[in-house]
Amino acid sequence: MTARYRITLLEPPRVKSVWRRASSSEIMGTVRRNTPLHTQPIVAGKLLEVLDGECDVEVVDGRLTSPGGEVLYKVMPYGGGRLEHYRVGLKLDSDRFRDIAQRSDILGITVNFTQEAGVAADVGWHARKINPRLKLIYAGSDVRARVDHYLRRVGADAVIAGDGERCGPALVRALLRGESLEGLGSVAYLSNGRVRWGCEVPGEAVPIEEVALPAFHLVKDDLAQWVESHEGDLPEGVQTPLAYVETSRGCHERCSFCYSAGLKYRAMKPPQIERYARHLKEWGIRSLLMMADNELTPILMPRVRDAGMSGRDLIIERFRIFRDHGFCWEFSNGLQYSMFRRDGRLDGALIDEMFSGCYRLFTPIEDPLDLPYEKLHGTPAERRLARRANEDIFREYHLEVLARIAASGVKMMTFGLMIGWPGDTLERVGRVAERCRMLRAAIAQANPACQILFTPFVGIPIPGTQNWAEFQSRDLIKEDVVTHPEAWQFALTTYGNFELVEARLQMIGDLDGADALREWTSTGVYPHQRA
Secondary structure, three states: OOOOOEEEEEEEEEEEEEOOOOOEEEOOOOOOOOOOHHHHHHHHHHHHHHOOEEEEEEEEEEEOOOOOOOEEEEEEOOOOEEEEEEEEEOOOOOOOHHHHHHOOOOOEEEEEOHHHHHHHHHHEEEEEEHOOOEEEEEHHHHHHOOHHHHHHHOOOOOOOOOOOOOOOHHHHHHHHHHOOOOOOOOOOEEOOOEEOOOOOOOOOOOOOHHHHOOOOHOOOOHHHHHHHHEEOOOOOOOOEEEEEEEEEEOOOOOOOOOOOOOOOOOOOOHHHHHHHHHHHHOOHHHHHHHEEOOOOHHOOOOOOOOOOEEEHHHHHHHHHHHHOOOOOOEOOOOOOHHEEHHHHHHHEHHHHHHHEEEEEEEOOOOOOOOOHHHHOOOHHHHHOOOOOOOOHHHHHHHHHHHHHHHOOOEEEEEEEEEOOOOOOHHHHHHHHHHHHHHHHHHHHHOOOOEEEEEEEEEEOOOOOHHHHHHHOOOOOOOOOOOOOHHHOOOOOOOOHHHHHHHHHHHHHHHHHHHHHHHHHHOOOOOOOOOO
């Protein structure tokens, strides 16, 4: 029997921002189109599981459609010049987009990054012009943080402001049948001009056991194009396609700059990881991009409920399973590496277990000089007792730990760090750069073959974080997130301190080389240090 309705889950086109001034023109930030999809295949899997026979589900990657397509859609004055913003991917005046809009009953659009909010809104508006009966659902990290914006200004019929595994199928069914959305956790909507929540608990944390396996059959034609990591070129010998892997959700830390701060921690047990690994292998996935909010949180758990093992053993078993299935991997969402040092000892055995099979580590070192973020100092219990000098902390929690990781044989290490918060100075940035050189020397000594890249970013207040609320209250944010969401990317400033944007470019050239800076700002894709 043919399903009555069609649900389309869409990843918006990417944004490319070019900063033009009198004497220069640079691509700011990073433009990547061939990274794997994560959210939509999992949501699609749950929809098919619950709504089988009622709906057809399609997944559209707006980054891959219309190869080479770039459309200039906005020009803004910025820092003595102008920013040109290009929509990269699916063209909204194309036959392909018109067909998507006409055939869909519900269009679900994911917006994780504020930078893409304007493009995501354009997608919904254009689709509804083509098909006025179309229902729009928005979800993702930026949507969670700005529910009112997506309901009132963008015109969503509903938004999902939490995990979508439970509420997604029920929301789809209610919208298609014209039923009330009352009682749906994590769902918000407008009623008589007021924002209403489906129930009193808007941020429902779905048990990890309910997360569906990705519906790769809906993206089978795209799998061969999943060949990029956000962290640069893959080392020789790493096979594609890639896939994101999320074996846990949530984080025990409460960092003021992070949207995942304090989210309830939930981790897959070994049997679920085994099913996940088999599914990935069956669909030809060869290498994995680890994207858990905090991969090392289990270290704090003496016993894992219903697993019969300690948290440390759970981590070891997790990577043993992936290794046994022939995968290699990278840590692409950061790693709280300070937790490898506990009770004054470095856990080299755990490092070897996690990095046997790992070809790259991306990790934020944030500010390795002033250390304003306490999570760099070890476990919470150790931090409460520690009264250490910055020099000691830098040596023990940066140099020694990262050198030991490099000694495990990892081929590439990429270090992200933030500059440009309100009150930052060029003098302090220079001192941070010097610490980065010390870190490079320590890693080169431990593993001369390891390729190293430093990726400095400008600090921005991510909507929904503590910094967002604080900097708004202090009137420090100079850009308007509604009219200029593209400024919310880590290559630009939202505070008007444009000298720190220039300092970031200078820092890239000094730490990674002039060729790396030139390639990054001319292509939007940063390379790895080749020297």
